[in-house]
Amino acid sequence: MRVPLWKIAHARSGDKADRADIGLFAFDAETYAVLKREVTRERLAAHFAGFNTGPVELWPLDNILALKIVLNGALQGGAARSLRMDNLGKNVAAQLLRMEIEAPQDLPRMKLMK
Amino acid sequence: MKRVRVGAGLGFYGDSWRPVRASIERGGVQYIASDHLSELTLAILQKDRQKDPTAGYARDGVPMLAELWPLAAKRGVKFVLNAGGLNPQGARHAIAKTFRDKGWKARIATVSGDSVLGRIDELRAAGEPLAHMDTGADLSGVRDRMLFANAYLGAQPIADALSQGADIVLTGRVADAALTLGPLAHEFGWRWDDWDRMAAGLTLGHLLECSGQGSGGNFGSAGEWAKVPDYAHLGYPIAEVSEDGSALFTKPPGTGGRVSFDTIRQQLLYEVHNPHAYYSPDVVLDMGRLKFEDRGNDCVHIVGASGAARPKTLKIVAGYQDGWMGTGMIGFAWPEAYAKCEKSAEIIQTLVKERGWAVEDTNVEYVGYNSLLGANADPTYRDQLNECFLRMTIRTGDKRIADAFGRLFPWLGLSGPPYVGSLKGVQPAKELLGIWPALVRRELVEKNIKIEIENI
Numbered sequence: 390m391r392v393p394l395w396k397i398a399h400a401r402s403g404d405k406a407d408r409a410d411i412g413l414f415a416f417d418a419e420t421y422a423v424l425k426r427e428v429t430r431e432r433l434a435a436h437f438a439g440f441n442t443g444p445v446e447l448w449p450l451d452n453i454l455a456l457k458i459v460l461n462g463a464l465q466g467g468a469a470r471s472l473r474m475d476n477l478g479k480n481v482a483a484q485l486l487r488m489e490i491e492a493p494q495d496l497p498r499m500k501l502m503k
Numbered sequence: 504m505k506r507v508r509v510g511a512g513l514g515f516y517g518d519s520w521r522p523v524r525a526s527i528e529r530g531g532v533q534y535i536a537s538d539h540l541s542e543l544t545l546a547i548l549q550k551d552r553q554k555d556p557t558a559g560y561a562r563d564g565v566p567m568l569a570e571l572w573p574l575a576a577k578r579g580v581k582f583v584l585n586a587g588g589l590n591p592q593g594a595r596h597a598i599a600k601t602f603r604d605k606g607w608k609a610r611i612a613t614v615s616g617d618s619v620l621g622r623i624d625e626l627r628a629a630g631e632p633l634a635h636m637d638t639g640a641d642l643s644g645v646r647d648r649m650l651f652a653n654a655y656l657g658a659q660p661i662a663d664a665l666s667q668g669a670d671i672v673l674t675g676r677v678a679d680a681a682l683t684l685g686p687l688a689h690e691f692g693w694r695w696d697d698w699d700r701m702a703a704g705l706t707l708g709h710l711l712e713c714s715g716q717g718s719g720g721n722f723g724s725a726g727e728w729a730k731v732p733d734y735a736h737l738g739y740p741i742a743e744v745s746e747d748g749s750a751l752f753t754k755p756p757g758t759g760g761r762v763s764f765d766t767i768r769q770q771l772l773y774e775v776h777n778p779h780a781y782y783s784p785d786v787v788l789d790m791g792r793l794k795f796e797d798r799g800n801d802c803v804h805i806v807g808a809s810g811a812a813r814p815k816t817l818k819i820v821a822g823y824q825d826g827w828m829g830t831g832m833i834g835f836a837w838p839e840a841y842a843k844c845e846k847s848a849e850i851i852q853t854l855v856k857e858r859g860w861a862v863e864d865t866n867v868e869y870v871g872y873n874s875l876l877g878a879n880a881d882p883t884y885r886d887q888l889n890e891c892f893l894r895m896t897i898r899t900g901d902k903r904i905a906d907a908f909g910r911l912f913p914w915l916g917l918s919g920p921p922y923v924g925s926l927k928g929v930q931p932a933k934e935l936l937g938i939w940p941a942l943v944r945r946e947l948v949e950k951n952i953k954i955e956i957e958n959i
Contacts, residue, residue, distance in 0.1 A: 395724075395725035396725070399722070399723055399725075399727060399765065399769070400723045400724075400769075400913065401721065401722075401723035401769040401770075401772070401773055402723070403718075403773050403774035404542075404774065405542070405774055405776065406542070406938045406940060407938075408635070408776065410772075410773075410774060410775065411777065412769055412771070412773065412775075414765065414768055414769065414770030416765070420772070427626075432549070436879070438878075439877055439878020440877055440878060443589040446776075446777075447579065448778050448779065450772075450778055450790065450791060452790075452792060452793055452794065452807075453764075453768045453771065453772075453790075453793065453795060454768075454793060455772060457770060457772050457775065457777075457778045459776055462636075466825075466937060466938075467542075467865075467936075467937065467938045468542070468543060469542075469543045469546065469822070469825075469935060469936035469937070469938065469939050470825045470826070470898075470936060472828060472864060472896040472897070472898055473865035473866060473868065473873050473874075473877075473896075474866075474868055474870065474874040474875060474894060475874070475877070479566035479721075480875040480876060482723045483723070483875070483876060484876055484877065484879040486723075486725060487876070487879050487881070496928075
């Protein structure tokens with residue numbers, strides 16, 4: 390079934406010059422395996438196509454059940470020259486949590502969110 | 504077994520130091536590591552210094568110490584803070600004056616030598632092109648618009664200052680985590696090529712450098728954020744470190760916030776690029792083998808930092824003048840709040856065009872609809888919003904145009920669509936800054952590092 394990431398994961402984003410970076414975290418190992426499979430560079434590139442101009446980088450971290458995501462070229466050159474309200478990219482993580490992935494309906498967190 | 508407790512100070516210029524009191528009074532800390540400089544703070548400080556050559560440091564360092572030093576001195580707590588900004592000596596003079604007025608004693612050190620703005624030609628002559636780290640662009644395009652250029656120094660001069668007996672170490676630009684690694688290396692006598700211990704110190708410094716973000720603040724989540732207790736009294740994080748670099752990460756008893764596996768792994772990855780090669784002046788950290796064991800009661804045990812040899816270069820971040828931003832805003836109530844914002848944007852664009860203004864970029868956002876979520880905003884309720892604000896910004900090379908842009912908006916109140924709000928004055932032009940990251944051989948910077956100590 391299609392599941393939005395906010396139901397099964399949490400995330401924080403920040404900025405470094407023109408890069409927006411996001412940590413995406415599973416609450417449990419089972420969900421982490423699903424995130425690792427479904428949250429791909431291609432899907433991320435499509436999800437952020439509205440404002441990211443550069444390549445997407447992605448690193449899985451099994452030790453903390455996390456994906457590290459970097460959008461190279463997402464902040465109009467950087468916070469201090471950005472025209473946007475969210476010049477610091479703090480809400481890029483919220484944008485990510487709106488992404489939908491294919492996930493089994495019996496993930497631990499899904500039972501909790503019912 | 505010896506343990507050293509380092510508490511977080513500020514996480515940015517303008518952050519609150521009120522929570523630091525709890526760390527000193529009830530957190531058993533020996534050091535407060537306080538980060539006053541974001542990537543861009545130096546641009547603000549540069550403007551201060553242009554107006555007044557004795558300024559150019561983060562002004563919040565003085566009132567922070569004025570309030571906390573009596574508590575700290577009584578318990579032997581030391582401060583390491585980068586509030587020196589572009590003028591560490593100026594910051595020291597200001598603090599010394601306050602301390603003398605109050606009759607307090609302290610040994611205050613400054614660490615300087617990070618600023619390379621006056622040394623650009625010298626560095627280039629020494630074979631450092633200072634090309635843009637990401638794009639490879641040549642520096643000459645921005646050279647004469649540069650406002651500041653500072654190298655990120657490491658923890659070594661901080662440890663040196665502490666070993667010379669400093670109670671307060673004031674630095675300019677240093678790697679944020681060096682504010683923590685410096686005291687740890689000093690206390691434990693860690694070797695500077697003991698890469699795993701360096702990596703442990705870097706990890707803990709990184710977890711502490713954003714104040715409340717290391718203890719439950721800005722906990723990015725749906726629903727979970729609401730379970731963080733007592734935001735109003737959120738305690739800043741504390742690392743209790745052992746000689747081998749392992750640590751208990753916690754916060755002062757009786758404070759709000761939360762230290763857990765979930766909250767601190769968010770901070771671990773915050774503003775990190777490659778987590779397997781997190782560069783600092785002192786070590787390159789691999790986060791891939793860290794173990795966070797949540798022991799409950801706001802305690803997480805941390806082990807497993809692994810490090811590789813420090814880089815031969817230091818990172819410089821320079822800021823340069825990059826045009827002006829003009830801003831205009833107007834709000835509308837139901838009915839058709841969004842449609843009226845859209846119409847207003849169209850009207851403003853017509854006016855700009857008719858005036859023939861040289862505008863490089865125009866940004867149109869709808870506050871209450873998509874100003875934070877951008878293209879990922881959900882349009883379902885767009886046309887039924889209770890209220891909506893149009894925010895428009897432009898980029899221009901001409902300050903007068905940026906100033907005039909905001910003045911286009913108030914007129915809409917009587918001559919545009921109905922039911923307006925927020926005509927609360929006009930925003931002046933804002934200077935925009937470009938960031939120029941570059942690398943430089945470390946010895947070219949480090950030979951100029953200066954540690955000065957003043958007894959008060």
